[in-house]
Amino acid sequence: MSNPAIEIENLGKEYQLHGAKSSTLLGKLTNSLKRDKDTFWALRNVNLNIEEGKVLGIIGPNGAGKSTLLKLLSRITYPSEGKFTARGRISSLLEVGTGFHPELSGLDNIFLNGSILGMSKSEIERAKDEIIDFSGVEKFINMPVKHYSSGMKVRLAFSVAAHLTAEILLIDEVLAVGDASFQRKCLERMESVSQNQGRTILFVSHNMRAVKDLCHDAAYIDGGQLTQYGTADEITRFYHQSLEEKALDVQLEARTDREGTGSVKLSRMRFIAEDGTELSQLTPGETAVLEVGYTGAKSPEGLNVRLSIGRENDGFICALSNHLAGEHFGTLPPNGTLRCKLDKVPFMTGKYTINARLTQHNIMTDDVKSALVFEVGEGDYFNSGDLFSTTRTGVYIDQRWSAE
Numbered sequence: 001m002s003n004p005a006i007e008i009e010n011l012g013k014e015y016q017l018h019g020a021k022s023s024t025l026l027g028k029l030t031n032s033l034k035r036d037k038d039t040f041w042a043l044r045n046v047n048l049n050i051e052e053g054k055v056l057g058i059i060g061p062n063g064a065g066k067s068t069l070l071k072l073l074s075r076i077t078y079p080s081e082g083k084f085t086a087r088g089r090i091s092s093l094l095e096v097g098t099g100f101h102p103e104l105s106g107l108d109n110i111f112l113n114g115s116i117l118g119m120s121k122s123e124i125e126r127a128k129d130e131i132i133d134f135s136g137v138e139k140f141i142n143m144p145v146k147h148y149s150s151g152m153k154v155r156l157a158f159s160v161a162a163h164l165t166a167e168i169l170l171i172d173e174v175l176a177v178g179d180a181s182f183q184r185k186c187l188e189r190m191e192s193v194s195q196n197q198g199r200t201i202l203f204v205s206h207n208m209r210a211v212k213d214l215c216h217d218a219a220y221i222d223g224g225q226l227t228q229y230g231t232a233d234e235i236t237r238f239y240h241q242s243l244e245e246k247a248l249d250v251q252l253e254a255r256t257d258r259e260g261t262g263s264v265k266l267s268r269m270r271f272i273a274e275d276g277t278e279l280s281q282l283t284p285g286e287t288a289v290l291e292v293g294y295t296g297a298k299s300p301e302g303l304n305v306r307l308s309i310g311r312e313n314d315g316f317i318c319a320l321s322n323h324l325a326g327e328h329f330g331t332l333p334p335n336g337t338l339r340c341k342l343d344k345v346p347f348m349t350g351k352y353t354i355n356a357r358l359t360q361h362n363i364m365t366d367d368v369k370s371a372l373v374f375e376v377g378e379g380d381y382f383n384s385g386d387l388f389s390t391t392r393t394g395v396y397i398d399q400r401w402s403a404e
Helices: 025-038 066-073 108-118 120-136 150-163 173-177 179-198 208-214 232-249
Strands: 006-018 039-050 055-059 081-086 088-093 170-172 200-204 215-221 224-233 263-271 288-296 303-311 317-323 335-342 350-362 363-376
Touching: 006 066, 039 066, 039 088, 039 224, 055 066, 055 179, 055 208, 055 232, 066 081, 066 088, 066 200, 088 150, 108 120, 108 150, 120 150, 150 170, 150 179, 170 179, 173 288, 179 208, 200 208, 208 232, 208 317, 208 363, 215 232, 224 232, 232 350, 232 363, 288 303, 303 335, 317 350
Parallel strands: 055 200, 055 215, 088 170, 170 200, 263 363
Antiparallel strands: 006 039, 006 081, 215 224, 263 288, 288 335, 303 317, 303 350, 350 363
C-alpha cells in the first residue's frame, strides 16, 4: 500500500489571546498561572491520513477550526503541537487573492504564484494560456490586481491554483465569492484533476451539495477537534442534523458559531401571522411575516439581510433579501426589527432551514448557519384542490394559464 498524500498526527494550534508573553521571571510565572485563560486552542489532537488522489470535504460550523487546519497544511502558520507530512507540492486558495501582489499585473502574479509553489518558468509558461482562458479575465490580465474586483481575483487565483502542477490542492470557502456558473466550472475542474491527474484535494465548504457531489469522504470538525469521519453523504447529513439541533436548542442571540465583524448581529428570527401571533407552522398559500431582530453598538446604515433557504437533501432553494427586493434602508436604530412579508407562503410541505447573513456596504457583519428551522404543513396554494406538496420538495410559482 502506498503512503498517504498527507499524514496528520496529533496536530494542534494554540493562540495567545492577550498580548505577548513577558520574558521576566515574574512575568513567566504570571503567564504560567494565566495560561488557560489567555490562550485558545483553535485546533487540537487532529489525526488524519488522506490518500493520494482523494477529494476530502472538511465541514463544520463557523469557527470550528477548518480554515486553521488548511493554514497549517499550507505552512502559513505553524503547529503548536503535533506534526504533518505532505508528499508533494501544495497549492492553496484560502482567501481572495492569496499570494497576489497588488501592484503587479494578473500575468505577473501568475508567474509569482507559480514560482512560490516551486514551478519552473517553463512549467508556468506552458500553463499560462490555459490559466488565463479559464479565469475569464483575459481583457484585464495586464492590469494591476489592486484594480480587480473580488470576483476577478478569485477567478484568477483559482485558475492559478488548479492549473499548476502541485500534487495537493487546498480550497477554502473562497469559491463562494464567484458567480454560480464559475463555481460549477471550478467544481468540474477539481473533479477532473482528481480523477484524471490523481491530485489530492481538501475542500472546505458550507455548500453541502457541492461536498456531496465532489468529495469521496468528509471530515467533521467542531470545537477544534475532528469528531466525525465517513462518506460525504453520512457527514453532510450529520452536519445538517447538528445545525438543526443547535437552532432549536440555542437562542439565536447566544449562538457562538458565527462569523463577521460583529458590528451588527442577528438577535432573533421568527415567523408571525399578520395579527402578531407566532406561527409554529406555515401553510402554503397563506400570509406569513418573517421577523428578523438585530442589535449593534451604533446605528447601522445600508443594512442588508441575506437569507438562504434550503432543505437537507436538496440544498439551496431560494433567497430572501431586502436589497434583492429593492428595499434599501437608510440609518436604522442600533437595535431593531426588520420584517419580510410573504403574501402567499410558497414552500411545499416539509422542514426548512435558513442560513442568515447581515452585511453593511457589502461587508459581512454576521453570519449564522441554520439560524432558523421552520416547518410547512399541507395547504392548497392555488385553491385548486391539488395538494401537490405532500410528496414534493421545493416552492410554488404563482402562475396563470390560458388556452386559445
